[in-house]
Amino acid sequence: MLTEETNTSSWMSRRIKNDEIVKYMDHGRDFIDDVLIERQLAEAPKEPDPRQVREILAQSMAIKDLSPEQVAVLINVRDPGMLEEMRDTALRIKLKIYDNRIVTFAPFYLGNYCVNRCSYCGFNNDNCDAQRKVLSPDEIRREISVLAGEIGHKRLIVVYGEHPKNDVDYIIESLKTIYSVRVKTRNGHGSIRRVNVNAPPFCVEDLRRINEAGIGTYQVFQETYHKETYARMHPAGTLKGNYNWRLYCMHRALEAGIDDVGIGVLFGLYDWRFELMSLVYHTQELEKRLGIGAHTISFPRLVPALNSAIPADWPYLVNDEDFKKIMLIIRLAVPYTGMIITARERADIRDEAVRMGITQMDASSRIAIGSYSGGTTDAVTVQKEDRQQFILGDTRSLDELIRDLARMGHITSFCTAGYRCGRTGKCIMDLLRSGTEGKFCKLNAVLTFQEWLDDFGSEEARKAGEPLIDKEIAQIKEKNPKALDIFMDYHRRIKTGERDLYL
């Protein structure tokens, strides 16, 4: 009889397919050239000329990608006045492309088994204090009943560990379960309409199967692009220890037909300047080689984890000011790409991020396994260090976040229409670049926000949200008269309890 350990080892030995790395490489070289990046950073002017910076900002404002050299110039801007101009441009770009909408979602961890041993992570295989669990279909249904039926989420990022218990078959089955739950609400019904997947790298064949299950975006973060640091954080002999298997995952995903992919860095593992340049190289490589750049970029920042090997005085931890600069530069470097800031960050940082071009935020987040249905106050206020990958910095409920955003003039969108209407991959990128997607988004944002207010909003949220909806409708009347009839028809039907109407 095979032991569980033997099964896991044989599963691990079948995972990495070398030919699915080598075929994308350029004469055996990957697209992150450490020496070149370090040189570009070293050669960038130490005190950039304001004229040069303004030329770069004008290019961003014209919704054109920046080159790595231009990014290196922005990294060196320290003058407060120039930084203010960068902030102003980033916000104007965000408003030009995404208007005043923030898309919301919830993270949903389905398991915390993991075969890897990343130094910075509370779930690493060496951590004997972590309580391990994988959710069963019934447990998933219970969690979704809370997420879609009590909180009111429509969009998830579902997180899977790298382990045979969380393999492709499990992913596909869990996606089916998530999509199948429909819950009665105050005035209609709730369900999850878009599931984005954060999972380990897979081979093309597995990615095809995952795609067939109807996912939203597929996310894999490189964590650090710096090879030496990568090797230090991810021990050799583990699956994650293979830098290139992870680096080329999005090439394989796009080849497998998943045309919305999300990349990211765990800022704080290595010098943020290097990581930022690498993110730009990564999305540009995808665009150049496969015709579609990153749909979203995430930038989690390293925070303490139980039994983590990262010391408190680690030299690359990113302070608040640099973190804000990172967000600004990403917005300017890839003006139309979605930017996600999660509840890892404190509420004050996230509120500021809204004014720097962020497009997506989570809320009412719980990251301990099974914690949405497993006790209310417990999971939010007392975080479970032995059951979560990291500690949350912003524990605001969705209702609170929506009110705060409304006070800042932002409408919370639950729209999931794009990927159900063929606005994916190259199409969505072109629509965003040309500013056309905004026309659909505005309509769908108002419709879904109205749904949420009617089904889940507190008295205060409705008071804050309804005037915002009136303002949006007035704008639609003025700027999009062609769509007005159908929009008003959908809006009226939503008010009477119909759900999931979209354009």
Add this chain to the structure above:
Amino acid sequence: MPDGEGGYVNVNMMQAFEQLESMLESETGGPVHLVRIAGQRWSYAAGRLPLEESFDAPQRVILSPEWALLFYPGNGSDIDREQIRELFEKHAGKGDA
């Protein structure tokens, strides 16, 4: 030709779409996209980009469990979906089946 389950066999959908795209556009007065269906997901496969000024509600014609067309009517024209489907089937069926 459609197979027994409404899918297409031995037919290159992209090729068929490319041949029909301009004709479909003139019928509907706006861009037409071919999309691939995977569960809830409708992935863009082909068709004129960007959509510039068109923002009428897209109309859908499902060709098979795997493929569909999306029309962005330019003049509010009402599309005869059945006619479009038949047209596409006829043309796609003439491919290399």
